Amino acid sequence: MHRFFISAEHFQTAEISLPREISQQICRVLRLKIGSEIMLLDDLGFEYVSRLTEVNESQCTASILSKQTSPGEPATQITLLIGLTQREKFELILQKCTEIGVTTFIPIITTRTLIQKTSDADDKLPRWKKIIQEAAEQSHRGRIPLLSPALKYAEALAKSTTEDALKLILWEDEANLSIKQQLRAFKGNQVSLIIGPEGGFSLEEVELAKASGYIPVSLGKRILRMETAAIHAAGVVLYELG
Incomplete structure (x- = not known):
């Protein structure tokens, strides 16, 4: 599952508008489609399984499916x-x-x-x-x-x-x-x-x-x-x- 860091302010609602740079990467490079699942990260230690609901180069949107603590951070x-x-x-x-x-x-x-x-x-x-x-x-x-x-x-x-x-x-x-x-x-x-x-x-x-x-x-x-x-x-x- 492709992973993207976005600022924590984007997570105020369950439907997230992705930044333009990430939207272009999703469309031009990864060629993901509506319904594809991605992982969004808030840089605060949480990750969100999300599903793309709109895909275009100017702005993609995704709906949050679940939230969990990211297991990838070391204790030290x-x-x-x-x-x-x-x-x-x-x-x-x-x-x-x-x-x-x-x-x-x-x-x-x-x-x-x-x-x-x-x-x-x-x-x-x-x-x-x-x-x-x-x-x-x-x-x-x-x-x-x-x-x-x-x-x-x-x-x-x-x-x-x-x-x-x-x-x-x-x-x-x-x-x-x-x-x-x-x-x-x-x-x-x-x-x-x-x-x-x-x-x-x-x-x-x-x-x-x-x-x-x-x-x-x-x-x-x-x-x-x-x-x-x-x-x-x-x-x-x-x-x-x-």
């Missing part, structure tokens, strides 16, 4: 701070980590990121949000992960998470403490992960993270590409904590 909330990198790599991280279950993305600028100005990332936000939404629909998420504007490293550390969260910075020079050890000792449901850019973090950046409550951890003995590290770390968190 992950905030991922990720160094800005090449477009293909960064978009892969957004897509795959949305599918896995990341809750919030914060693009960060460090001393070694390829992008050094937050303004250089601003014009990419609409495309990134679309990638995240499409991945959320495909993977049966009940909410669209949040995407922050790009932040400087120190600012991101201050804004990234609450005091109750487990804060971890993945650092290739950490030899003693593994991510698994920290996760298995943690009893909460909020985790903040920092993934560095190509070239990793400077020692000063690691110390700044530690001063902000982050714990340096290792993902293992092998050195991973940043996109591999981000996807793997998110999967490990949800495997251990659910």
Whole structure:
């Protein structure tokens, strides 16, 4: 069943007028007919089985048949701070980590990121949000992960998470403490992960993270590409904590 996020304000009545972009997708791409069933999502954690009652490119309408809590949201909330990198790599991280279950993305600028100005990332936000939404629909998420504007490293550390969260910075020079050890000792449901850019973090950046409550951890003995590290770390968190 095809899934579409629409704003919660559309669900005030049992008969819903779908946005023009979705209507065009239904007609031109999916070629659905009157009577076809679709799943509508309100981005609040609920999903609605609906039946198309009118199909045209200017506006489709659907009638709600049933409402239920979306089962696709993990119990653990992950905030991922990720160094800005090449477009293909960064978009892969957004897509795959949305599918896995990341809750919030914060693009960060460090001393070694390829992008050094937050303004250089601003014009990419609409495309990134679309990638995240499409991945959320495909993977049966009940909410669209949040995407922050790009932040400087120190600012991101201050804004990234609450005091109750487990804060971890993945650092290739950490030899003693593994991510698994920290996760298995943690009893909460909020985790903040920092993934560095190509070239990793400077020692000063690691110390700044530690001063902000982050714990340096290792993902293992092998050195991973940043996109591999981000996807793997998110999967490990949800495997251990659910």
